[in-house]
Amino acid sequence: MKNFNLCLFLKKKKIMVFFLSIIVITTGSCFFYKKFFLSLSEEKALEELNYAQKYLSQGAIDKALNKKKLKIPYLGFYGIVTKYPFTKAGNISKFYAGICFYKLGNYKESIKMMRNFSAKDEFLSSIKYGMIGDAFAQIRNKNEALKNYVKAANIRENEITTPLYYYKAALLTFSMKKYKNSKFFLKKIEKKYPTFLHQKNVEKYLMFIENKL
Template sequence: MVKSNKKYVIIYSCIITAIALVFGILYYEKFFIHSYEKKALLELTYAQQYLSQGEINKALNKKKTKINYLGFLGIISKYPFTKAGNISKFYAGICYYKLGIYKESIKMMESFSAKDDILFSIKYGFIGDAFSQMQDKEKALIYYIKAAKVKENELTTPLYYYKAALLNFYMKRYKKSKYLLEKIEMDYPSFLYKRNVEKYIMFINNKL
């Protein structure tokens, strides 16, 4: 009888511990993480405002200016596990790109975790742009094609195929350029730069 009671006490203790653990996790998520998210999002709005105004250095706050906001880098540092901390990496990548600091732009974009397909595509596209600016055309091409293939859509797919086509064109790889341009012409007839696509195809045909 005593052994049986002990067994029930142990089982009961385990259940209580498990319940306490579950409630502890829920409390942590609801109050601690939620509080962090709210603070991080508020900081994000300040940084976004500076970026929209073209105040790149203020938006990034690379020098950790002693003013009452964090900037994208501060958000990344102080709130690393929040959604705002993650999207700040994307914005920081844009800021570094605009400042011509391409290696840091690539680093930030690579660390950004994109769940949305369009953002994922733009992330790769920015990395491609940065490599292109650094004159590393081969890597730029790799990332433009990656960006185009994340998920077929009317917005980013033809845009990054177009960038890859132009890069091939300027590298005098006319056949590869023509292949991509014709793909755009056939699959994405409403592409914004449709007329340019036609002109490049005509030029390449005359060249070949």
């Protein structure tokens, strides 16, 4: 009986050692991957990002995106997303690629890129959903556009993005002849954001809606 218990103990010990070894190897591999492979990829991706941003600042949208693999020695935002998807530069490139696709009139690709972009910063997150809203508005999917404008406005209240996207939501619902909804958004701007850039337009739309209703 003692021999049996001893054998059982040794067997369990071997299994535990095996699993511990697997954990150590896996942890070590992850550390190696993050420390060496990812850091090297980050450096390369960041270098590529700098060149793509330069093209974008010059207004060379096709070159900045470089989806068509133009004869330039740099990847462009699309190439960075494809080649370095797990890097920080790869993530922010999705945002820039979304802007480029929008400017080139490829709204569905813009939506796709923006949705894949992970925005930790609340201001960027607002712009992300605002851009998605703009793209949906361009392809005349007004319900999705409205949903994203409202989301963009409500991520975090501030003097810049909140009134801007409420205003876009107001104009959109106005075009849909949903005047009560439009009034709701316009009233929010009027009460909370009196210094909004388009405040005079807000007043005009409100006067029109009041007469309409």
